[in-house]
Amino acid sequence: MGTALATVLAHRGHPTTVWNRTATRAEPLAAAGAAVARSAADAIAASPLTIFSLLDYDAVHEVLATVPTHTVMAGRTLINLTSGGPAEAEHLAELVASRGADYLDGNVGCYPDAIGTAESHVVYTGPKHVFERARPCLTTLGEDLRYLGDNHGAGNALFLAAAAAHTSELLAAFFAAAYGRRHGLAFGVVTSEIARHSQTTHSYLRQIEGQLEAGDYTATAASVRVYVDALEALAEDMAGEGFQNPVFDSLMQVLHNAAAAGHGDAEFAVLYKLFSDQAL
């Protein structure tokens, strides 16, 4: 990810200095027009704004421990695009502030090859004036910026929530494609059908929001039981085929638990309430 970020910045005319723990991974960026620093402190000292993209927050702390505090960091802006938990972002923001620098936390919601393209999506948290000052540089990385406010914990929680949904969607798609394959359906045939259903998923989520806010779980689109009945046909076919899948087993378990707890006739979105209440 760091390579993608630095390459786009350097190619698009932002004077860019890079540093990486393993120097051989940073050196090729010289060809893209970046200066290669010999230490993290040198890299930070070279610019008013520094972007961190490391494995985790522990790595960021490890690197910052090598940087002289007031000579190098004071008056600069540090933007951390490393993924982590809510408390980690809050703790790092406090540390950076104690070193006299401004801080933005960010979460990248795309793969490295999308950086700098219309597919890029990054969510930022931090003081509004710091975000606005950094905006020209951040827009270079992708115009789809989302500023969430100054609550760093909420920013990382939003990323983790989206990552959980994204990972579940991918696992479910691979399960579905593997099942389809048993019936002679090519990967692309199944996944293109999934993409069409995803549009329905997202319009359902938008449509049901008002009903959930009102605490109304009356079935208007489809009840829990409708889903259970439809998926029982899949369970039966899988059993006949001797085809098992842990993703499907968990999904069915959740739906059966909801029905057994008396929510079979409720709108399917009652699952949001049951998850929120830890009632399953």
Ligand SMILES: NC(=O)c1ccc[n+]([C@@H]2O[C@H](COP(=O)([O-])OP(=O)(O)OC[C@H]3O[C@@H](n4cnc5c(N)ncnc54)[C@H](OP(=O)(O)O)[C@@H]3O)[C@@H](O)[C@H]2O)c1
């Ligand atoms: N890849 C994606 O699609 C993607 C998407 C969204 C968000 N992200 C987030 O972006 C961040 C970077 O991901 P990545 O895919 O670029 O991972 P990566 O290719 O594994 O790179 C990790 C980087 O962290 C450095 N690093 C690890 N431990 C370190 C330490 N203790 N001290 C100094 N440097 C250290 C590595 O340096 P060395 O080269 O020396 O090992 C390397 O530059 C992660 O937080 C990830 O969750 C990635």
